[in-house]
Amino acid sequence: MTEVLLEKPFDFVALLRINRPEAKNALNGEVRRQMAGHMAALGDDPAVRVIVMTGNQEAFAAGADIKDMAEVGAIELMQRNNHLLWRAIANCPKPVIAAVNGYAWGGGCELVMHADIIVAGENASFSQPEVKVGIMPGAGGTQRLTRAVGKFKAMLMLMTGQPVSGTEAGQMGLASLVVPDGEVLDKALEIARTISRMPPVAIAQIKEVLLAGQDASLDAALLLERKAFQLLFASADQKEGMKAFIEKRKPTYEGK
Template identity: 65%
Template sequence: MEETWIDRPLPGVARIYLNRREARNALNQAVREQLAEHFRKLGADPSVRCIVLSGGTQVFAAGADIRDMAERGAVEMLLRQTHLLWAAIADCPQPVIAAVNGFAMGGGCELAMHADMIIAGRNAVFAQPEVRVGVMPGAGGTQRLTRAVGKFQAMRMLLTGMSVNAEQALRMGLASEVVEDDQVQLRALELAEQIAGLPPLAVKQIKEVVLAGQDASLDTALMLERKAFQLLFDSADQKEGMRAFLEKRPPTYSGY
């Protein structure tokens, strides 16, 4: 059985499923490699304008597969070069929406934080509990969590391994929206469909500038924004969008 798979539920939308139900979608090396390959392929596909990442209706991902690493040594972990696999997700040019039902723990929480939006069901639980098994987050948990919720909330979660529910995650800035559990997939697809109907060059530039600007000075980030804004005036979609607005008709975006 494939541990991940892809479907195309809507025009311009691809959905990646985690499919290790017996292991609560724990992230072993094979799953990480498959996810990286999916994101590389979809990222290079111009017909894909938004990606939904889902673990199904019961659990998103319960974390790294402890059985896969419990007896590993430092050199073995180094040689796995898992940072390159995570980078394939982080570098995906299309917006990514994580649809989170149930547990998003450890590596599962880190995986969700690689997305650009997180839609959480009311039963969702987020945590970075690595400290409780003698290690620490190793796929961005200390850095992405801090950027999302601030130092003091991040330290509370990281140093104690405590979990937060969906409403707490929303208040902290770790989730974009909270919906009923049976609406998570539908809401994620609804947002993905909306994004897929917008001009893809503008969408990609927004994502790129927001992410690059987070680690830049304000002056540098504003310069990136200004240059991207100006660049879009050489696109066919800018002409189509503004003409359609003036002519009071729906635009048709080509992606150019």
């Protein structure tokens, strides 16, 4: 079985589906490797402008595969270099949208937080339950969660392991948008299609500057923004966009 399915639902949009329904889409090594490989390839593919990742109605991903970890030693775990697989997702230059139904627990929640936009079902379930099996998050859960929801909400989730619903995640800032469960993927693809029609160079600069500026001083972040803004005036897409606006027509962006 292919653990991660690749689909092309629209022009310029790629859809990645985690495909381990028998294990509630738990993230074993093969899922991580395939997801990292797809992200690297799609990030380099000019025919792809937006990536959506999802699971199924029961689970986005119900955590790491505990059977794959229970007896492993510290050195073997270190030598697996799983952080390099996660880095391939974090470093993807294209916008990544997570469409979340059901469980997004442990590594699944961490994978969701690698996305740029999160569309959650009202009854989705977000959790970092690692403490319940004697460990802690190891793929960004303590860091990305804190940046998303703040210290006090993060501490509560991390130290109790208790889940929050999709509705609660939206209220906390852990989801961009919360919709009825049956509309999650459609809404994520709608957003992806909208973004895919925007100028790719500008979208890439928005993502790069936002992420680079998060942990910089305000002055440094504003400098990054200003230089990226100026750079975009060298693009053909800027000329096309402004010309189309003046001529009252829809622009056609080529990513140049």
